[in-house]
Amino acid sequence: MSETVLLQAKDLEIRFGGVIAASGINIEIMEHKNLAIIGPNGAGKTTFLNMCTGYLKPHAGKIFFDGEDVTGIAPRKLVRKGVARAFQIPQLFTEHTVLENMLMAGAAQARNWAPLTRIDRIAQRGEMVHMLEMIKCAHLADRLVSELPEGQRKLIDIALALALKPRLLFMDEPTSGVASSEKFEVLEIISGALQESKVTAVFVEHDMGIVERFADEVAVWNRGQVLFRGAPDDILKHPDVIRDVIGEEL
């Protein structure tokens, strides 16, 4: 697979009052290499996601997506360019059914308004049903989101992000709120769906077992900086990482 730089962050800086959440972040995200971001709480991991997805504008530095400067542009426009985001707490419409959530995302992505069309008859239906199948949630299509447990909502949230047809998907702790016995299963489904849709994922994760199993690369965050970056096998064995990051998790 070719080595395309999908997203490049250059000298990103941001501070909130006295807290420096990003102090000179430089990182390149390669296409088709899933990147795990690890680091202690308050290291600036979520801040980095917020900057890359348009929710925060860096005070200095630039972000390039596919070679284009996208620094500080709105989330909605970034979605159009191919950058999607799944949240720590799923952002779903709880008074809508699972399929309706998907259909709305599919219609928005295709800029389909179809004012008087029944929602279950829009052109994107087949595609959206297929995406639900990819994340093994087709049987939940007609259930209201408010009836579903957290683990399934997480999956639907990912499907909703995939409905936007991104090239790059940011996930903030995709397995938080999922029972530890189900974590691997949930991520197995997610990574299968990502692979099938050829989407590159960047995910923040605290569970090192999951990082080892699902990441192609790991980046270690601390105090608003990228300390290390490399293959999971090397990084997770690095003494500094064990002391500063993994040690804290134990």
Place this chain on the structure above:
Amino acid sequence: MNVQLFALAIVDGVSYAALVFLVAVGLTLIFGVLRVLNVAHGSFYAIGAYTTASVGGAIFAAGFSPWLAFPLMIVAAVLVGTLIGGPIEKFLLSRIYHLEDVLQILVTFAVFLILEDFQRLVWGVQPLFEATALNQLGTVTVFGITYTAYQLIFLPVVAVLVLVGLRLGLRRTLTGRLITAVTEDREAAITIGIDAEKVYLITFIVGASLAALGGALASATTSVVPGMGADMIVLSFAVVATAGLGQIEGAAITALMIGLGRSFAVYVWPEMQVLVPYLIMFGVLLVRPQGLFGGIEARKI
């Protein structure tokens, strides 16, 4: 009160309630989605009435079929909602969503005042009367009273169709689901690429068109005069507040209560006619400040 008077009061009340409902449901829809209390809403009602009466008068005088009165009402309502309501949302309201409620109300009140003068400028202050639609449907006799079919049957049927259409539209169509999604969580809707600004614009045009439709329908039953918009906005505020803001079915039931209360007052205690809707509102809000059907955190549309 004999049977005839009783029947008359009911019919009066129901047909009046149908008109009030159309205006009130537009107001409550706009509030439910945009969270703006639109004082200028009554102007759409008045302009809808003026447009229908003046255009109708002109085309019937030119010898066109009187049946054109009905399509004319729909066309007038949609045009008023789109051509006047659309720009108001797009160029004015869209800039003030982040402001305090009080400021929003002041801005829409200013729009109301401007539109009142606009009506005087275009149509003058002479009353217009154009009852072709009313005459076209003839009369029916029930319970010993003779009443126009237009008010007895047509108006309530239109109101019920609007109620059912609105509910099904919001529940089943793509646009309806997008409107409810933006209402539920605007940020999340934007995140998945829904154009919330467009959803707001569509909702406002639909709400304004409903008020204009109310005015268009009313123009056949009453003289179109300056100030009719002000009367209607106050009354539909009473309906919306009594029902609970953002309540569509609630607006229908409350419009019926207030319409009937008002028409019975006309026959029983005429001096109280104007006061009755507000007494009903006052009574309800005293017991349930969130309105008859409103939750504490009102379920939005």
